[in-house]
Amino acid sequence: MAGWELGLRLRERRELLDVTAVSAGRAIGTSQSYISGVENGKLKINARKLAELAAVLEFDEAETEELQALREEAGKRAWWSPYSAMFSAEVLRYFGFEAGAESIRAYSAGMITSLLQTEDYAMAIMNGGAPSIRLAEASRRVEVRMKRQQRLDGDDPVHLTTVITESGLRQMVGGRTVMAAQLRHLARKITEHPDTIDVRVVPFSADYHNAIGGSTFYLLGFASSRLPDLVWQETVSTTDLIDQPMRVREYSLAHSQALDFALDRAASLDLVEEIAKELG
Structure with missing residues (x-):
């Protein structure tokens, strides 16, 4: 959930600024597929890369803190983690x-x-x-x-x-x-x-x-x-x-x-x- 919301907010801001996933990825030393994966909630992003991406997408300090909180929440172990090999x-x-x-x-x-x-x-x-x-x-x-x-x-x-x-x-x-x-x-x-x-x-x-x-x-x-x-x-x-x-x-x-x-x-x-x- 938190990872999904994080990705949605990143994508919405990127599209609002008319920044392509290619450009956003290049700016933080990653690829378009990585940016897309983060935006879709399928890939995790570390704190440093998120801070860099937030700066590229012109999030202010308070918004960046919210994004980091979502990142931390998304990283917590979920109840279904022990069953992940089955699904x-x-x-x-x-x-x-x-x-x-x-x-x-x-x-x-x-x-x-x-x-x-x-x-x-x-x-x-x-x-x-x-x-x-x-x-x-x-x-x-x-x-x-x-x-x-x-x-x-x-x-x-x-x-x-x-x-x-x-x-x-x-x-x-x-x-x-x-x-x-x-x-x-x-x-x-x-x-x-x-x-x-x-x-x-x-x-x-x-x-x-x-x-x-x-x-x-x-x-x-x-x-x-x-x-x-x-x-x-x-x-x-x-x-x-x-x-x-x-x-x-x-x-x-x-x-x-x-x-x-x-x-x-x-x-x-x-x-x-x-x-x-x-x-x-």
Whole structure:
């Protein structure tokens, strides 16, 4: 998060001054690719190079101190660091964005949203979706998913608004027992977090909307006005972090439309509890 904000501020100032990445890199003895990597939050920059770049981009002393503070924050060890060998750089970046998000709007196609899954449900997905994954690795991946869910609690919980299709409530992931426990867990989360967790179910009776047939996606919003919304999209074989404003807007509209076709909060909870009772 801090590295991303640092990069955004550097890029915004560079573009405002009409300085190319090539020129900025040459001025501090580095390359265009290095400047681009720092601006994209993918490469770290040391204090000396940052001070030199800040001078080139005409940041004043107070602004430079803010940039250095962001650099130091970005260098701290994150909770997901011990798991870094298991995930791509893009997924690790998403963990950072999710950890720093103020709000998450999710659309889950045919499954329960990952932030609301039980361990058994998540394990069933790991085992069924990727049979080549060893049990030890699957367990570690589930452990990561449970750690991600810590953002739902604590003193500064993320605000989660998730749209789930009725098919996601009825698909027997892991079998009847696992699914019944998952739905009871979901109902409990809805009840215990009325101010920060809003689960809406799109019933089978709903008409067509743009998210139907689409992939699972998450819209992340941030407290800082400097940070734009982001989209994280998951398909069967790929994941994608999207920051282009027009594409983010399309996902935002699709989520809003799905909400329009979903049951209200109370009716959604009723349906979750009803299906849970059917399963015993």
